[in-house]
Each structure stands twice: as structure tokens, then as C-alpha cells.
Amino acid sequence: MMQNQFQMVQGSISGGVRRKRGRVMMVEAMDKVAAQRQKRMIKNRESAARSRERKQAYQVELETLAAKLEQENEQLLKEIEEKTKERYKKLMEQLIPVDEKPKPLLSRSLSRSHSLEW
Incomplete structure (x- = not known):
């Protein structure tokens, strides 16, 4: 009877009464799969956290650059x-030298400012 109670307790934890050895081993295999899944989830979360940190570091590096x-x-x-x-200034000095007086325009030389009356 004691062995039967152990199986019932073990069976009730896993979701039902398990009396045969194959079924108990199946429950253990399911527990193993659940543990592996849990480990995988934890590793995945850690990996995602590292990925976010790398992304943030890369973003800071790009902003600095x-x-x-x-x-x-x-x-x-x-x-x-x-x-x-500077180039414009040099060009203007070559075209219109700053030292010299500007040459009189042609229209000034043709004006009749000093003409005699007849």
C-alpha cells in the first residue's frame, strides 16, 4: 500500500494517477523537457539582453561619430x-588694382567741359 500511495502522490503532482513504470518515466521525460525549455528561455532572455546592450553601445558610438x-x-x-x-579678393585686385586710380571712362573724355564759344 505504501508503494501505491507513492505512485498516487507522484501521479497527482504530474496531473493524474500513474501506476505503470512506463508512464512514470514518461512524466520524468516531460519534466526533463520542461526543464530544458526553461533553461532555453533563460538563455534566450540573457542573449536578448546582451543584444540590446550591444545595440545601445553601437547607437551611442554612431551618435558620437x-x-x-x-x-x-x-x-x-x-x-x-x-x-x-580670399580668391574673390585676389581676383578683384587683379581686375581693378587697389593702388592705382581708376582710369577715366571714355564718356568723360568726350564731354565738352572746356570748349570755347564761337
């Missing part, structure tokens, strides 16, 4: 602007 590149871009744009102004 983006900020650095934006700063470098600003600096390069300022350099381009300065060089453009």
Missing part, C-alpha cells in the same frame, strides 16, 4: 568660405 563629423563639416565649410573670399 555623427557629432564629430558634423563639427568637422562646420569647420570645413568655414575654411571653404574663407578661401572663397
